[in-house]
Amino acid sequence: MKKVSLFGSALVALVALTACGGSGGSGGADENKLTAWAWNINIPVLEEAAEQFAEDNPGFELEIVEVGTPDVYQRITTGLQANGQGLPDIMLVEDDRVQGYLSNFQDAFLDISEYGFLDDHNDKFPDFKTELLTVDGGVYGFPFDAGPAGVFYRTDLFEEAGIDAEQIETWDDFIEAGQTLRDELDVAMTGIDIANDDGVYRMMLNQQGTFYFDENEEINLDSEESIKAMEVVQRLHQDGLNENLVGWDAWLTGLANGSVATAPTGAWLTGSLTEQAPDLAGNWGVFPLPAMEADGNRASNLGGSNYMISANTEQPELAYDFMEYFATTDDVQLTAMENGLFPSLNTIYDDPIFTEPVAYFGDQAIWEMFAGMMDDIPAVNYTGNYSIARDETETAQSDAAGGADVTDVMTRAAEQLQNRMN
Known part of the structure; x- marks a missing residue:
């Protein structure tokens, strides 16, 4: 699985803002490939989830572009101001940034309530996480870790x-x-x-x-x-x-x-x-x-993050399916925990790891x-x-x-x- 670093390269930054990932392009996207922006300990969790997802979805590929904070927010903001051009299919956004983006660029993110996320999974997450992502009845991201x-x-x-x-x-x-x-x-x-x-x-x-x-x-x-x-x-x-x-x-x-x-x-x-x-x-x-x-x-x-999908993605159903799998699969979230993150998914709280000394x-x-x-x-x-x-x-x-x-x-x-x- 390919990881690309955007740090310190103006050329790569320019490419990222004009042709990165599956969104904002002009066609020809790989129908089984998605691009995600994330950083640090989130990356091995995404990699593991992509490998597991690919077992039931042969040929699936997730290209992870490693962009750290605050660079990632500068790039996301630039992409949003350009009507979604250059944004990846999937982006990691911390809790304290979500409402700022949704108040200014709500239509730039995929409303996952239209895919049944609320109906199927709302009770699996604490209210403080789902309320953060909910605007006017729409849901614009997948709850991930909390603090x-x-x-x-x-x-x-x-x-x-x-x-x-x-x-x-x-x-x-x-x-x-x-x-x-x-x-x-x-x-x-x-x-x-x-x-x-x-x-x-x-x-x-x-x-x-x-x-x-x-x-x-x-x-x-x-x-x-x-x-x-x-x-x-x-x-x-x-x-x-x-x-x-x-x-x-x-x-x-x-x-x-x-x-x-x-x-x-x-x-x-x-x-x-x-x-x-x-x-x-x-x-x-x-x-x-x-x-x-x-x-x-x-x-x-204190802290926490979510994954949001660009409304410009050329593969909205694939992006939703993968992120639904990522956010609601116990094994994936236990992997996140092993990497130092505390998952919001409450279905794992009965796992023996939670009572182990x-x-x-x-x-x-x-x-x-x-x-x-x-x-x-x-x-x-x-x-x-x-x-x-x-x-x-x-x-x-x-x-x-x-x-x-x-x-x-x-x-x-x-x-x-x-x-x-x-």
Whole structure:
């Protein structure tokens, strides 16, 4: 199976935008061949699925063009602006990008409800994934992986400091435990990149059933829920419980060397931890995200992606059949899990792998914990203004971490966002 890299080649980029794949062409497409854009650990999953699909569809070929983020979104946007010219048949799109594309280019994507996807498979996926892809009754993509959130933590450091993770039920409890960790071991509780990553804040919004925007696409940055979430980040930083680790590599290093004891994040961190810190096997555990108040919701999501089909594809039925197979076949989704992704397909949650103890995490059945959260994760209204909203919240997070009044900074962030949207 052929893989083509688009990195660093203007010539290949030009070809990709004018004649890549089976869509936007002028005929002569191979009737049994599709092209897909994807990246990283998604590629071996696609390859395995294509091989399995070909067993019942002799001659089927999937050409995978490896394009990483953010390049892939620049190329997708360019193709959409050119009425679909140059787009592949199939493209991987992360959750936070979907609504932006659908709000501006809805007709550029294949409505898979016309092929019966909702009727046949809607109950196999959590609502927060299917709602993301649904517009005016149409469905414009196949749910793939998700990022159910939890708190990854160093069990050895917690034990040394006398902290019982099972007693951490709220963010107040989390902060109290962080103070103990600071005082006893001089270790930070979190490693939030204050100026560049508002992921912890976003998870707290999500668990409260809201986001940057409410269900009516109204700006929500100055809401009670938003202020509560940002106050938690401020307290973590102002109390000396957060080490400001700038960038992905610094964050993983801090987790690996023990300068930071926890990582509130999505389930996808498991693969990075086991690869980056294999010597810490048995010293990591996971507990559910703390609630905002006693008995509050502890389910949230960070990350995830979907596959979308170009409406310009010359092989719509073949593209649908393959992606339906990909998205709803247990073996394929278990392959995804083996590659470090957490599938949205709930029919696999009864597989023995979900109850098996994971040695790296002290024989904890972490997959069962994550699967149990999926139906409780609220849907998110990203809207087409997600990127500028995130930009404003990260600025606000920096100000709040510096000691500014949270209500003031979030009110200002809401005003700034409104100005940028006008």
